[in-house]
Amino acid sequence: MRYLARMAAHMPVVVAAFLGAVLAAFAWTQTFTPSPWLSSKVQPNAQPRYRCSALRRPSRAPTMPTVHPVHAAPLALGLGSLGSLVYVARARRKSACFGRSAVARHATVAQWNKRVKRIEGGRAIFDVTIPKPLGVTPKDFPNRPGVGIAGIKKGGNTDLWNTEVLLNDAEGMFVLEGDEVVAVNGTLCEGKDLKTVSKLVKESEGDTVTLKLVRNYLKGPVKIVWKPSLKMATYKRNALLRACEETLGANVRYSCEDGWCSSCWHAEETYMTVFRICKMDVPEKWDNVVPFVLMSALEVKNTKGVLVKNLMQADGVKPPRQDGKLG
Structure with missing residues (x-):
């Protein structure tokens, strides 16, 4: 999944390299019969062109540009290879400079x-x-x-x-x-x-x-990191997670009042325990030598390949039944 995400992030570079190769190949084919679509330079011995069709010279029928595949194919292949090299180099450079921050790696x-x-x-x-x-x-x-x-x-x-x-x-x-x-x-x-x-x-x-x-580490505050926004701040134990998130602006979505719609659900990265942000608090018993990293449901799916709904709830409470009762 990470590989597909990285490929999608670099797809504009691949498309740009491909279009550049096509345009360059087409420009090469116009070496002997230049096209006004790609160049505005005046060509030697060129006949004047008229915008009005009534003034065009009827003595010579319009001709299509001559295509030279022998010259275009090697150039397109070479530029395509060059585009691939540029893509790989840029991907490696971007990964070295920004990839780690974007992913926010987490120690065990x-x-x-x-x-x-x-x-x-x-x-x-x-x-x-x-x-x-x-x-x-x-x-x-x-x-x-x-x-x-x-x-x-x-x-x-x-x-x-x-x-x-x-x-x-x-x-x-x-x-x-x-x-x-x-x-x-x-x-x-x-x-x-x-x-x-x-x-x-x-x-x-x-x-x-x-x-x-x-x-x-048993009574002090807790450092919380939110993913994928990568915003972080320090909070007291037993503080409401929703209040913490709204103060920081980690862009958590809330779609219900009882916490069972799953839109605000996050999983703690170390133990993969699910927290309903709208209802639950910063854990009172947390070893704050370890940061408290909360991953959104989409982040868990993209990086871990699992659905948050399939993980056990941190408070052990089951969703309400259709009759409104718990259990």
């Missing part, structure tokens, strides 16, 4: 677990190296010592890093709001205040800063 749970170290207290620790300026808003925790990531600036270096990790499958861990900064370039700062941590960042040498972050 085992791969995400290798990017962190689990420690006591339901926490995970990891390092990230980000160019200056970081593009984050650090703040003191309100109820305990320490500094956390309160916000990530849209288009900043940390946001760009998250895009590479979450959408382009780059190695490393994404930064999440709520992560605690426990070290800056190897200097421990766990439990320190914002002034101390900010000084370490500002006085660090080089063009990048390496932060050691700790994440509460």
